[in-house]
Amino acid sequence: MSNRRSFLKSAGLAALSLPLLSFDQSQNWSLDPLKRQFEEPDDYWVMIRKQFPLKEGQTYFNNGTMGPTPGYTLDVMINHMLHWNKEAATVDYKNGSGPELLSGYFPYQELREKLGSLINCDFKEISITQNATFGMNYVGMGLDLKPGDELLNTDQEHGGGFGAWQTLAKRKGCVYKQATMPVPANDPQQIYEAVFKEVTPKTKVIAIPHMISVYGTIMPVKAICEEARRRGIFTVLDGAQCVCHIDVDVKAIGCDAYYSSLHKWLLAPPxxxxxxVNKEVASSIWSTIASYNWDNQDDHGFRLMQNGTGNPALIAGYSAAIDFFNSVGKERWLGRIKELGAYLRNGLKQMPHVTVHSSTNEAMAAGITTYAVKGYTGPELQQTLWEREKLQPRSVGNELLRHSVHIYNSKAEIDRALEVIQSLS
Structure with a gap:
């Protein structure tokens, strides 16, 4: 029994070490290739694919859930963790080196400035959070809501888009409502009318997705926020699927608050x-988690990110992910996602046994396409694509398959997916 325990312990430790051992730190994960010019555009994207430690012969189509992290970003993060564990005793925590040992107590202005440049706002309007769900809860729990106040979601929210509002309705006696969204949604006006059909003089919050998580539908958020502001309604947008997927300009949109998960389309670490939170309304949001700077009225973004001790290597990787994005370039990055998404949709629309549930209005679609194939469940489709061609999208519910495309994907990979789907007729 003792030998068996020793074997299991050794096997377990070996398994834990495999991810680190399989990451090739001998490779030069540099940003330099991203800035090179290529005569053939496809050659650039072939080079991009090599910047990810994804296995050859396998295709990942699910970054709408979790994006694979580029080798450059992983390298920065792993080296940070190793270096500062070795050099821990050399750190003078009080005199400027604290952020190298732990995060959660520091303003990280440089990183927040980079994030502000992604969505067009001042860094003091930005808080670093763990994910979109944290952002939703910081806003929801920070608002002064009263019994009878109406909170409006849609019927197509992610759990990270509705949980706080349902909790507040139960806890504070607010009224929780949902606007019914069309499927597929091809007319922005139809969405606008569906939202304001549910609005009354008691509506205090409209909390909706910028992009529907299941279908990838881009919502007419600018028009909705403009009308909500005219009526004195607080607007919160779930942008989990948006930042570095489509253009996000929070000032042009005119929302009061916006949150996102950058482990998806920015390909940042989980x-x-x-x-x-717009500086015009930030002072009205209470701090949900309180630490030293819980009442910092000069920097509300810092005030709302008082999270306690965290992983500083993650902060380094987060910043590196933005550098990777900027090295590729916003226009080229977003354009490639849009190009591949349209390529997939155009192929699927030619097949009579396929029903596309995402928007086929290309102004309302980008890198996510959700569809059904007659005679197959979503899990069966996912299994078939993997078994035949090692392609990995994600099933949604029982009937649908959600197919995400990104800059590391190719049209050849999409063609293989289309060939499998066509064969199922």
Whole structure:
């Protein structure tokens, strides 16, 4: 029995070490190739694919759930963790080196400035969070809501988009409502009318997705926020699927608050989130988690990110992910996602046994396409694509398959997926 325990313990430790051992730190994960010019555009994207430690012969189509992290970002994060564990005794915590040992107590202005440049706002309007769910809860729990106040979601929210509002309705006696969204949604006006059909003089919060998580539908959020502001209604947007997927300009949108998970389309490490709160309303949001700077009225973004001790290597990786994005370039990055998404949708629309549930209005669609194939469940489709071609999208519910595409994907990979789907007719 003793030998068996020793074997299991050794096997367990070996398994834990495999992810680190399988990451090739001998490779030069540099940003330099991202800035090179190529005569053939496809050659650039072939080079991009090599910047990810994804296995050859396998295709990942599910970054709408979790994006694979580029080798450069992993390298920065792993080296940070190793270096500061070795050099822990050399750190003078009180004189400027604290952020190298732990996060959660520091303003990280440089990182917040980078995030502000992604969504067009001042860094003091940005809080670093763990994910979109944290952002939703910081806003919801921080608002002064009273019994009878109406809180409006849609019927197509992610759990990280409705949980706080349902909790507040139960806890504070607010009224929770949902606007019914069309499926598929191809007319922005229809969505606008569905939202304001549910609005009354008692509506205090409209909390809706910028992009529907299941279908990838881009909502007419600017028009909705403009009308909500005219009526004195607080607007909160769930941008979990948006930042570095489509263009996000919070000032142009005109929302009061916006939150996102950057482990999806920015391809940042898990635990990389952001919360934007417009400086005009930030002072009305109470701190949900309190520490030293819980009442900092000069920097509300810092005030709302008092999380206690965290992983500083994650902060380093988060910042590196933005550097990776900027090295590729916003226009090229977003354009490639849009190009591949449209390519997939155009192929699927030619197949009579396929029903596309995402928007087919290309102004309302980008890198997510959700569809059904007659005679197959979503899990069966996912299994078939993997078994035949090692393609990995994600099933949603029982009937649907959600297919995300990103800059590391190719049209050849999409063609293989389309060939499998076509064969199922």
């Amino acid at each position: 635990g990389s989130g952001l919360l934007y």
